[in-house]
Structures are given as C-alpha cells and as structure tokens.
Amino acid sequence: MSFTLKGTENLSPEEKYDFIKLFIKGQVRDEKDPLALMANISAIIMALVADLNWAGFYLVREDQLVLGPFQGLPACTRLSYNKGVCAKAWRDQAPVRLADVEAFQDHVACDSASRSELVIPLIKNNKVYGVLDLDSPLLSRFTEEDQKNFVEIVEIFQESL
Numbered sequence: 001m002s003f004t005l006k007g008t009e010n011l012s013p014e015e016k017y018d019f020i021k022l023f024i025k026g027q028v029r030d031e032k033d034p035l036a037l038m039a040n041i042s043a044i045i046m047a048l049v050a051d052l053n054w055a056g057f058y059l060v061r062e063d064q065l066v067l068g069p070f071q072g073l074p075a076c077t078r079l080s081y082n083k084g085v086c087a088k089a090w091r092d093q094a095p096v097r098l099a100d101v102e103a104f105q106d107h108v109a110c111d112s113a114s115r116s117e118l119v120i121p122l123i124k125n126n127k128v129y130g131v132l133d134l135d136s137p138l139l140s141r142f143t144e145e146d147q148k149n150f151v152e153i154v155e156i157f158q159e160s161l
C-alpha cells in the first residue's frame with residue numbers, strides 16, 4: 001500500500017483530526033494486528049498533529065506499563081502502576097490532561113522537552129489494555145477539543161481489539 005500526505009498541509013487542525021480518523025478507520029478494516037495498527041497510528045498522529053515531541057503507546061503487562069509503538073525520542077521502557085501520568089490514566093480509566101507537567105509532581109520525565117501532556121486509556125472488555133500518550137514541548141498545548149478528538153481516535157482503534 002502506498003500512502004501520501006500530499007494536500008494535508010493546508011488542512012485546519014479539525015480537518016487533520018478528521019483525516020486521521022478516516023485513516024485509522026481504513027487501517028482497522030484492513031489490518032487486525034494491534035502492533036501494526038499502533039505503529040501506524042503513532043506515525044499519522046506525529047505527522048499531522050502540530051507541536052508534539054512524542055506520540056505513542058504503553059501497554060499493560062502484569063503490574064506495569066511497557067513501551068509500545070511510538071514516534072519521538074527513546075523513552076522509559078517501563079512505568080509502574082503507582083507513578084506517573086500514564087499510570088494515573090490507567091488507574092482512573094480516564095483521560096489525563098496536564099497543562100504543565102512540572103506542576104504535576106508525579107510526572108515521569110522521559111523526554112525533558114515535554115511541557116504538557118495528554119494521556120487516553122484504551123479499554124478492552126472493561127479492562128485497560130494500554131494508553132495513548134501525547135507529549136508537547138509547549139505549555140497548555142492540549143485543549144478540551146484535542147482531548148475529545150484523541151478519545152475518538154482511541155475509540156476507533158479499541159473497537160478493533
């Protein structure tokens with residue numbers, strides 16, 4: 001399959017989210033392997049969503065989150081249940097949106113460039129399967145609207161799990 005982002009440069013942020021959702025709908029229709037899907041989901045997010053330094057997945061493995069497919073700099077390979085923003089989304093089974101990661105003392109700094117963060121849990125059979133983690137080098141990068149869009153993105157993927 002060949003793929004092009006040609007023509008997406010001039011889309012508005014909302015139109016880019018629509019493009020990402022359409023892309024993921026096509027991916028989950030054509031491919032069933034979650035690893036391959038997560039790899040392409042990280043890539044399309046990083047390619048189209050502005051001002052991110054990290055986008056990717058952590059997956060629940062026993063009592064830890066283990067690094068999954070992502071785009072960005074190398075990151076912590078394991079996160080414990082009791083520490084960090086990703087683990088909070090896991091424990092609460094709800095998104096976590098931080099305007100300033102340094103104001104959240106429990107934050108685990110994997111990439112020192114990160115200033116704000118959004119984490120969305122993936123739920124399968126009422127249990128957390130993993131999380132989608134987005135990091136930005138800008139303070140207050142993520143709005144409620146971004147959160148709504150990323151929740152929808154995760155829903156499209158988790159329905160295929």
Ligand code: SME
Pocket residue numbers: 054075076079083084085086087106107108109110111114117133135
């Ligand atoms: N900041 C996350 C750790 C993962 S990295 O940001 C990629 C946390 O506090 O859980």
